[in-house]
Amino acid sequence: MTQRLGIIGYPIGHSISPIFQQAALDHLGIDATYEKWEVTPEGVGDFVAGLRAPDSLGINITVPHKQAVIPFLDEVDEWATAAGAVNTIVNRNGRLTGHNTDGPGFLRALLVETGYSPTGTRALILGAGGAARGILMALARGGVDSLVIANRTLERAETLAKLAKDNGIKADSIPLSEDALTQAAASANLIVNCTTIGMSHGPDEHGSPLSAAQIPASAIVNDLVYNPLETPLLREATAAGATTLGGLHMLVYQGVLSFQMWTGQDAPVEVMSKAAFAEMTARGA
Ligand SMILES: NC(=O)c1ccc[n+]([C@@H]2O[C@H](COP(=O)([O-])OP(=O)(O)OC[C@H]3O[C@@H](n4cnc5c(N)ncnc54)[C@H](OP(=O)(O)O)[C@@H]3O)[C@@H](O)[C@H]2O)c1
Known part of the structure; x- marks a missing residue:
């Protein structure tokens, strides 16, 4: 029996997960297909119920359904509980577990590609949306020393700073203004852009939240953002002599x-990475 995998979202047309997941399945000779399904918010419950079928291994979930799937699952793991969001569902004999x-x-992308580990470090998070919340919880769980959250809408940064403090991490919130950013960036070991600034077809596609002069050479x-692969911020960071990492590695x-959760096998990382970069390049990123 051919097994089924896939990703749901609304819309879903942009997703490149089918490209690199199918490449991995084919590379290992696993008889499974990875598809993409556009599921409306009203259709989430019925869709998730269908994942209990014997030919389903599970799915990925992208925006806007990462919270909406939770009530339809039998169990949710620690990472998903901490993030308040599920991006992976695994079906084991009709029982559905949620993971993030x-x-x-x-964290794995940063460790493998740059050697960075959060323990005892200072991080600056730019943005306070869904991605920023997940990054904050990952850094908190990884033992970061302190966090600064910078956001255009200051109240959202304050909410995330409170979340960090509730998790035992020193945290400050600042506006996305030049002076505040200059000061915060100067002492940061890690700077993570979780805004849409610099994203193709986004609200500020040619912008960079920081200039080279604001970025310490010692920072990562x-x-x-992974479209384009080389964002304006990464160009500024390179000019500053900093270590850079694009968003496609995390994806x-x-x-x-x-x-690995679905198949129980080691994933062919290089095959997946090569397929993902080739696809983004083909799309002109
Ligand atoms: N690499 C990966 O695997 C991965 C995973 C998840 C997300 N991402 C990327 O991360 C980014 C954020 O995603 P998300 O889901 O967190 O989105 P989101 O929840 O919509 O949050 C968007 C963030 O960007 C800020 N922002 C938007 N337009 C801005 C502008 N013109 N100037 C300044 N700030 C602006 C928002 O600030 P306000 O609060 O003031 O509106 C908010 O902090 C996206 O580019 C997404 O593609 C990548």
């Missing part, structure tokens, strides 16, 4: 961890 591989994928700068590693 975004945070672990973010991770832009979660691949969250997929790697999901793959």
Whole structure:
């Protein structure tokens, strides 16, 4: 029996997960297909119920359904509970468990590609939306010393700073203003862009939240934006002599961890990474 995997979202047309997940399945000779399904908010419950079928291994979930799937699951793991969001569902004999591989994928990408581990470090998070919340919880679980959260809408940064403090992490919130950012960036070991600034077709596609002059050469700068592959922020960070990491690495590693949960096999990371970068390049990123 051919097994089924896939990703749900609304809309879902942009997702490149089918490209690199199918590449991994084919590479290992696993008889399974990875599809993408556009599911409306009203259709989430029925869709998730259908995942209990014997030919379903599970799914990935992307925006806007990462919270909506939770009530339909039998169990939710620690990472998903901490993030308040599920990006992976696993079906084992009709029992559905919810997981979140975004945070672990973010940490794994940083560790593998730059050697960064959060323990005892200071991090600056730019943005306060869904991605920022997941990154904050991943850094908190990884033992970060302190966090600064910078956001255009200050109240949202304050909410995240409170969440960090509730988890025992020193945290400050600042506006996305030049002076505040200059001061916060100067002492940061890690800077993560979780805004949409610099994203193709986004609200500020040519913008960078920081200039080279604001970025310490000793910092690691991770832009979660992966279209384009080389964002304006990454160019500024390179000019500053900092270590850089693009967002596609996190996307691949969250997929790697999901793959291992579904199949019980080591994921062919290089195959997946190569397929993901080739697809983004083909799309002109
Ligand atoms: N690499 C990966 O695997 C991965 C995973 C998840 C997300 N991402 C990327 O991360 C980014 C954020 O995703 P999300 O789901 O967190 O989105 P979101 O919840 O909509 O949050 C968007 C964030 O961007 C800020 N923002 C939007 N337009 C802005 C502007 N013109 N100037 C300044 N700030 C602006 C928002 O600030 P306000 O609060 O003031 O509106 C908010 O902090 C996206 O580019 C997404 O593609 C990548």
